[in-house]
Amino acid sequence: MGDAVVEAVDPYIRNRAPRSDEDLSRRIFCGALSWLTTDDDLQEYFKAYGNVNSALVMKDRETGQSRGFGFVEFSDADSVNTVLKSGPHKVNDRIIDIKRSLQQSEAPPSIHKSSTPPVPKSKLGMPPPPPLPSVSFKIFVGNLSPLTSVSSLKSHFSQFGPCTATLQPSTNSSPPSAYVQFPSPHPSILNTLHIINDKEVAVSHVPTSVSSTSSTVLAKREYVPRV
Numbered sequence: 001m002g003d004a005v006v007e008a009v010d011p012y013i014r015n016r017a018p019r020s021d022e023d024l025s026r027r028i029f030c031g032a033l034s035w036l037t038t039d040d041d042l043q044e045y046f047k048a049y050g051n052v053n054s055a056l057v058m059k060d061r062e063t064g065q066s067r068g069f070g071f072v073e074f075s076d077a078d079s080v081n082t083v084l085k086s087g088p089h090k091v092n093d094r095i096i097d098i099k100r101s102l103q104q105s106e107a108p109p110s111i112h113k114s115s116t117p118p119v120p121k122s123k124l125g126m127p128p129p130p131p132l133p134s135v136s137f138k139i140f141v142g143n144l145s146p147l148t149s150v151s152s153l154k155s156h157f158s159q160f161g162p163c164t165a166t167l168q169p170s171t172n173s174s175p176p177s178a179y180v181q182f183p184s185p186h187p188s189i190l191n192t193l194h195i196i197n198d199k200e201v202a203v204s205h206v207p208t209s210v211s212s213t214s215s216t217v218l219a220k221r222e223y224v225p226r227v
Helices: 003-008 011-015 039-049 077-085 150-160 187-191 212-222
Strands: 027-031 052-059 066-074 089-091 094-100 137-142 164-168 177-182 194-196 199-206
Touching: 027 077, 039 052, 039 066, 039 077, 039 089, 066 077, 066 150, 077 094, 137 187, 150 164, 150 177, 150 187, 150 194, 187 199
Parallel strands: none
Antiparallel strands: 027 066, 027 094, 052 066, 089 094, 137 177, 137 199, 164 177, 194 199
């Protein structure tokens, strides 16, 4: 996952001394949160599964807007097991994604400063063939607010994984739009309500095999704004 994974790792791992496995076994990661969900909302919901020590919704440092995920810590690890076995879990009329809090030993290499590992060689002494390229996933985002920037687009969509964003200027007949690309497929994006800069936007898939010019036409053709 890249940058988004770094942000989604338990903040106690990123910003403080590593916690013990016992501490981390009492914590869960909550993803796909509604932008309206607060710390209190998470605490109120999960207290039904046991005593909640803390609940934290992660926010963008610049805008203060929710990043769509957070963490909950219970007093007892059994509460985590109960949460994981139950569900689906719905907070603020939205089904959320629950996982165990990422432990330090499971954290991706990008979180820990280390040199790039050497390229392994085959038994014949020749380097192995390069890996096959991953299938990228590109979306068209329409009906954007004029205030939307590349930074706010990346802040919103990074909850689904690392991404790049390109803004398209508005015209007399259409509001600003953008393209956002991910290194791997994320079909759940198409079934999610997206609100950026306090405005509901429309998202449609752009096949990567389509040329840049024709994909623009295709994406706009798929977009049907709400009345």
